Amino acid sequence: MIFSPDESMSCAGYGSVPSSDIGAAVRYNDDACNGSGGRNAKSHHPHHSYELNRHMSLFDLVSVGVGATVGSGVFVLTGLIAHTLSGPAVSVSWLIAGLAACASGLCYAELGGRFPSVGSTYVYAKETMGDCAAVIAGAASAVARSWGDKVVEYMKTFEDEDKTSSLYQFFISTLDPGYGINFGAFFVSLVAVLLLLDGVKESKHVTNFFTILKVFLVIFISVTSMILVKKENLIPFVPPEFGAGGVIRGSTSSFFGYIGFDGRYMIHLSQCGFGLGITYSKSRSFKEICCLSGEAIDPSRNVPRAIIITLLIVTSLYVVASLGLAGMVPYQDISEASGFPDGFRYRGYNWTADLTALGEITVLPLCVLVTIMAQPRLNFTMAMDGVLPPFFAEVDEKQNLKKGTKVAGAVMIIIATVVPFAHLDDLISSGILIAFTITDASIILVRHTSPHDEPFKLERLLIVFHVLSLVSGLLFKNCISEEETGHAVRVMTLTSCAGSLIIGNLIRTKCPRVDEADPGFFLTPAVPILPLCGCFVNILLITRMELKSLIVLFGYLVFALLGHLYNLHRGRLPAENIVEISRFDDAWWR
Template sequence: MNDTLYVFFCRFRRMCTGLVIKVTFAGGLCFLKRAPTKLSSLSASQNKTEIFLGLSNVKSKARRRQLAGAMIRASLKRLCRVKEVDPSDDTRLLRCLNTCDLVVLGVGSTLGAGVYVVAGSVAKAASGPAIVLSFLIAAVASILAGLCYAEFGARAPKTGSAYLYTYVTAGELLAFVTGWSLLISYAIGTSSVAKTWSTTFDMLIGGPIRKWSVENVPLNSDALAEYPDFLSVVLVIILTGLLCLGVKESALVGKVFTSVNMVVLIFVMVGGVLKGDLKNWSVNPDDVLAAANSTAQLSLKKSLGAGGFMPFGWTGVFSGAATCFYAFIGFECIATSGEEVKNPQKAIPVSIVSSLLICLLMYLGVSGALTALMPYYLLDERSPLPVAFSHVGWPMATNAVAAGSLCALSTSLLGAMFPMPRVVWAMAEDGLLFGFLRNVNERTKTPLVATVVSGVIAATTALLFNLKDLVDLMSIGALVAYTVVAACVVVLRYKPDRMASYEMSAAATDADTEGDVGVRQKDGLSATVRWLLLRPDKEPTPRSGFAVVVCTVILVALALVFSVVAVTIREAAWTPAFLAGVAAASVAVTAVVWRQPQNKAKLSFKVPLVPFMPLVSMMINTYLMVQLLTGPYLHYATCMSIGLLIYFSYGFRHSAQGQLDRLYGNQLDGRGDQI
């Protein structure tokens, strides 16, 4: 019994960093005794007091508060522990992908069904021919997020994507939230793409699958789909088996489908050049209404807008850009393959930027060709390209477009399934998810168990659930990850090197005891402002790094407030003045961050214009998240609650980083100095 208690209290001792406790046994009772001089906030006489386990048995209220405070601080420190990443560490996965493989993976994941559907729906309802500007604005926002991912790919070339990037910067709890958000996004994305593939294929052959399923196996539930989608399950199972065979084989199949998709899109652009008419970019509403009958005039007035290149003005362009932004989601799957790439520190940044630029060119070319082939107000929102080719007398092009759409959906499905098991494996490898998920097949060098589990979850979701109301979950998860990664880039860029921080902290302590801090204590706020803006540190220090962390949190809060007010109560009279005040405060806080010294560590890629570009990315992502206020946030909260339950019941206790910290803590005294 005593041995069991001794082990328990040794673990408790390691948890309470800075609170060194001696375990003694007397008469079958266990006592804790604080070692002298290990907790500087207590007096020498208090250090000699023995404390019985349990705060209720400590007679002194002050001592009880101090012990409780120490325990709370230790728990919070465990939630905020960061992961140390060594790029030179070996991996259990197979390094076989090159830059070309990653570019194809990124293009295939991003350039999916959106190019066949989104372009037509946005052009008709929001942007008109100015959809090219909407895609350009959306691409700028996506490239900003992509640059942040690219820098982290150079810093931490490991598997995990945004989950890993958050873990090395912001701590374990936020990393788990980010990783779980990614898993929600990937699960919903995989299931929705599989159902879209099934529906598209069924439509091409005349709809017999849906007709048979509705008649013979209806589900008859509002919470479930109209019928079980067995075809989508078969598709998910096939691609799960493909991923289990190996990453090289998956990349080869992705190359085939992506190549067919690119050929079809180039054909569409060539068709736009040959058969398109630029007069469709300058439609005159009066001429159209004069030629229409009285019945059609009512519907045409709404769809025509003001005519011309921007029939719905800049409001329509930006509204369309918000929708087009989601067409660029998918490039982040490149960042999940860090341990399967031959030269990840160079290949990942190049691949992310290259894939986004290729997708931008494709989206611009196809959307421009579409609006040139057919007037924007006549576009079909469900099948814009086949209808457009029929409009110009090329009905045979419908078959090519159908083949391209199925190939695009196949590569999107592969791109959605590829990162999910790798994030699961990375979280299990870190001890935050169940240990059996970290198993790697010795022959194929793939996370086999994580892949199978991910496939089962995606197949079950696609089989039973109606995903129409849950697709926004995919966007929410991606935007949460984008925002966190952008914030982490700012924090890490101004964070001192670990070895240098130890040296500077001692020097800062000496300086604090001599005069500078005395002046700040005397002058208060004015001295702090002078330090932040006029006399910042010349090199990154723990003090300047902490200031940047605080400023980044403030900027995220300001961006959230700005977005909520701008989206929900934009019509109020006081809104412009309030938004101007929030913008001014954001500029002031950004100036504080800008004045701090940056870490000059050499990387193969760095985001330019830090902190401005990451902060703009944070603002855009937050604004887009707020636009989903009517989205399924209750479902998101439910899914996140399940994840947090797993973390606090399992991951918090089994964290690999926590075990390393405890092992390292055995070599430290109460002040963190090595013995």
Template sequence: MGGIIRRKNSLFVKKPCSLPEKGSADDGLKRSLGPLALLLLGVGSIIGAGIYVLTGAAAASFAGPGVLFSFVIAGFACVFAGLCYSELASSMPVTGSAYVYAYSTLGELPAWILGWLLVLEYGVAGSLVAVGFSGYFVSLLASFGIVIPEALSTPFVQSIPTSGGYSFVAGGGINLIAAIAVLIMATPLLFGLRNFAIVNSSIVLLKILVLLVFVAFGFSSIIPDHFSPLIPENEGGFAYGWQGVFRAASMIFFAYIGFETVSTAAAEAKKPQRDLPIGILGSLAVCTLIYMAVAAVLIGIVPFRELNVPDPLALAVDHIGKPWLLFFVKVGAVIGLTSILMSTCYGQSRIFFAMARDGLLPQAFMRLHKKHQTPWVGTIIIASCMAFAAGALPITLLGDLISIGVAATFSIVCLSVISLRNTAPELERPFKVPFGGFRIRGYWIGYVPAFGIFMCLFMITPLILDLVSKAQNGNPLPVLLLAGFIGVGASIYVFYGYRNSRMGSVESIEVENGVQVISGARS
């Protein structure tokens, strides 16, 4: 028997590749999702605020008609990350997604950093979607003569358009509609994933139908002059020009994260090695096509400077002049965004479930309901935090925070593929990233993951420069929120995760008859 000695409480202790799969088998979650359900889960997660809300804000504030290029750039960057996710998910089909991948390849501290970054992806993304939901819901109620006071449908922090982009000011209201929406949509997750999958599949089909109808009826109303110039002249900062195109791409980058939600369901997939690549890459391809079609029609109908509203698709249909279509789109948007709220809350709860299972978060996040076998306590905590953010913050600020988390997460995932190929070349990989790679002093570096890292850094650069510029010009709120988020995460790890880590207390890992056996772990 050969032993691999691990220092107790090492910051970079790694979880052996066989352990995630075993832990997944023992966590009590049911394998009930097939390839179609995973594909719909991904589509349901991708199609949401990115197309229903942020397309308008990105065009109005940054790119103009050039937002079409922004979608191409963002989607192109996601392809490389999607391929890396597919390899890792098929090799390690476990709950926890990128967090578990990093734990097995890079070590505990990088895994914690990634797990905490995923809060920006899922928790904050759910808050953003709730804000978009609020805009369409208020507009829908207005169609029936029901007027919601502005103080109950606008966030405490408001985004104000300025030359070069936008700034933030404190308002007097709170988006109570968005906060309530989060809590209501998280409720089905408490009663079992099967119920969630059935509801989600129905909503996704309706959502796609709404967008296709919008494209079909809106195509004939496109005004070609709205695309001229395709890239408006820069007006300073990141307002238009190619600077604005790339800034808009960094803003809407997060809108493609739905394929990652598929990987968080690995422990509940019937045949993960086969089904996960189908769900991840399939949903990414389908949604990219839908995004481009809808964005083109939206820009073609409404002058881009008028699109900085919470319900741009409704505004476009109003220009068409078909009352029945306006009502149909509003209803579809309201119902469609509910699936995103459920998907983001679902993804965040499963990531925290995996982190709690490893001792890095309190055990409440992995406490399963006796009857429904769902992490119900963690779901309630997460939904409450999402509701608070949805009520207080504007959609533009939420979008920027999410994109930072997405770019960092995708980069670490790409790096994990490179690391795992070198440390565990014998690991079975039902799906491998294409195009091979090259070696530097014997260390394998894949073309796809390397370019994925480059594209993620390329995506995040305009965003970071813009946030720094805002801070220097008297708008430090985004930087302060990001710094506070990092500080809270560091505190949780130092005072809880580091002390209670299950793998950190492992003193040795022995290999006996091909099976890895932990010794010295906490009871």
């Protein structure tokens, strides 16, 4: 139904949203506020949706995806991973990350076509209360902070006589004043927010232009570096001081390059009863392509296509570029902060280094622009559920979420200015891996079901599979980090891996598939094998993270869950949600 100007909307929490502000732009399903829909993940309809002008073509969606993902990964992390973690095998790290991302990306492709709604499907407060603007802004500010550091790094390559000029000293002191403050990040974040205040329709032309420029830049540095490859720089391909553990940990950091997909569709896993309150863990990093599906032309077809095309383009660019860098310069001499520009200078190609550095500075801010696009739409959805104040749902005369953009942008700018890049990288990567894992599991719950005589068998098997995968990852971490691993540890590792295979086979054979004849959208192939492989790889990579990053992430999840329970206690959620949650908790373990 369409809300008329004299009606108002009131779900739970902060109260009603005047429909006069949104009636022209938003269309809701009849069950949007009564809690009657959206609970069954196998439905083809989200809990609620709204429609803005559908103006995003397939090319626009691919531009958003590529623009979001190709950036700090190749320009910032490649040199760091090659120098400190993987050596010449940095390309293998990117490939492992790409394959795991591909498994999850195909799941996103189906869910993006199955539930093509703007702002995704954050329905219940137990999911949405975990999502705060600061963490979304953290994903964007990691790139924004990197941009400011890039400008300073480039200016420090000037000739000595240039460094004595007052103009040079002014820029250095402004961009890098110390105390952990970076005004370069402040500037680029501010510009991105100002562009988005005019709306996605207006800013997409900027996105398309800079995405094309960015792809050409990566192709240029890849081809040039491959021409300069020396075979001796690639030997040994996996340095003994890093070993296989370094390659795997490098792939964990490489996941920062695959944050352009929207894990918010994993909410449908929670609607099946899995994850309960933590499905929101880190989905805010995957927001660009799927979150714009409500503004996409023919989203059921174009959103999956855009995700798959983006995966192919991004993985190819990362693998080729990283292989070129590792072959052009000995890994011991690769700069951690400015890999490609310093690599070209190392080989005497100063003009190529300057062109690459300027190109990076020019195109890297695009990641900030496309990363912050989704936040106002998420705030809008949460405001519709009464979780956030009503002003987040206000739409101006151009159907833009201007107030939501201002608030989200302000938080992003603050974090980008004061939080160092290094403090965000591992935290984002570990959160992304959890989001991938939950999304993979959500596809299994959508496409399979428990036997009639054994309710919740599928859910229980998935829990056991994830526990065994975690044990396997921890044991495998011990095997590759210790030079001499005991026989018992190796046996336990193989046993837990075998247990994961057995459980996966039980899911495949004992849990019936849900038949969908001609669903009208992309279907993930090889379910449940492909999603289970994605889950296993993701958990394996999670165990390779630094302990302090995992502790911070765990603290965030606990905070999100406590926030959700607090709102249940205060009655901010509709009563029927509380009843369903209690019933579900009892039923799982009967």
